[in-house]
Amino acid sequence: MRFLAAIGAFVLGALAAIGRVAIFAFDTISHLARPPWYPREFGVQLLQIGWNSLPVVGLTTIFTGGALALQIFAGGARFSAEAVVPQIVAIGMVRELGPVLVGLMIAARVTSSVAAEIATMKVTEQIDALVTLSTNPMKYLTLPRVLAATVVMPVLVAVGDTIGIMGGFLVGVNRLGFNASTYLTNTIDFLEWVDIVSSLSKGAVFGFIAALMGCYFGMRSQRGAAGVGAATKGAVVAASVLILGANFILTEMFFAG
């Protein structure tokens, strides 16, 4: 019986958490329609989340694209299909690796910093101070971050996809003996609109998840340094898992059937 009670408690806890996150998400979105807005905060977050993430996005995807080309060449050679490297790199980067890797890097870089920042503001009473200064923290802190991440992530994913393909191209041309113009032609001819649309849509969803988790865990932080640490860890773990889960669901929606 104790075993069953433990399962029950876990399920109830999980459902309550899902409910709280959903309410938090709806509350955040509802502020889009309710002034006042803080465009300056939004602009700052666009720079922080978008522009400042470019180096890490570029580095992650260029290496992955290169490794992907090497693997596909080696694997393809087993049944004389080395020639498909450009096509498979393109589809692999654009459909899956681009959005997922950029999403996870944003979870590491943005979710953690948002969670730590907001949690610190919470434990030092800065959130309370905002309220007493007639400023709604959901409008002033959460909405600009979530909106900026959602808007800027498709751009980051597009950059990541492109650089990943370029990584594959560099390896393909310099190491594997592909002709440069054939490689590019094969890549471009093979990609379909749905590949690109799915890639950018995933980016937007992942950006929303990453920033939302950072804000949610930050706002619920417990007191002290340990509280901030726990909030940050929880935010990054939740964002990463949710991004991978959402990726599966989105892939299913776009490509299954």
Place this chain on the structure above:
Amino acid sequence: MIELRGVHKAFGSKEVLRGVDLVIPTGESMVIIGGSGTGKSVCLKSVLGLIAPDRGAIMVEGQDVTQLRQGSSERDTFLARFGMLFQGGALFDSLHVWENVAFRLLRGSQKRPKDEAREIAIEKLRRVGLTPDVADQFPGELSGGMQKRVGLARAIAAEPEIIFFDEPTTGLDPIMSGVINELIREIVVEMGATAITITHDMSSVRAIADKVAMLHGGKIRWTGPVAEMDNSGDPYLTQFITGSAEGPIESVR
């Protein structure tokens, strides 16, 4: 006038406030004393609506503030009459000092041109004894005492009718404590504001208070003018004032 009537608040199984009744007449400076964890902060935060009491009413000028909806314009109007100095200052560390002080003047219903807001901020900084060159620094670059002053400047920037001070001297040396106490007293008197201060620093009590209330066991144990505090005959209050380990208040050793 601020009036708390039978305010109860529990966190989980821990009952912090068990029916607080307290009246603060307009223009008076009330200091709430009590040991750590007796719910002094919870009292203040309940009035501001940062914490929702479980039971009881909190009236500010005849309006029950516990009924104000989060984010409603009535609540914004209500909050616009308040200034609060937080214990750790709670300055926004991503903003310059002057933007902190002028925060309310840069957005929302009290918004005004940037130059004007900056001028007011510098004027308020001067009022709390800081030079204008502090305006363009970040809070992290200032000492604890200076941060307290900036917090004070922010609390008074929008000319509030009611000001709350949460442990204004905690973490300051005795001389700086004295300076801050004096500053608070001067400002409250010259603005004619209603003030509530929570503290366990008796030097603050004597410098700031018109009236004193002692919170113990989730209720107001004693309240009266500061002059009567020393001869109250209440063993709890007497023990607290003298800082004695012997008395009805249990101390953990």
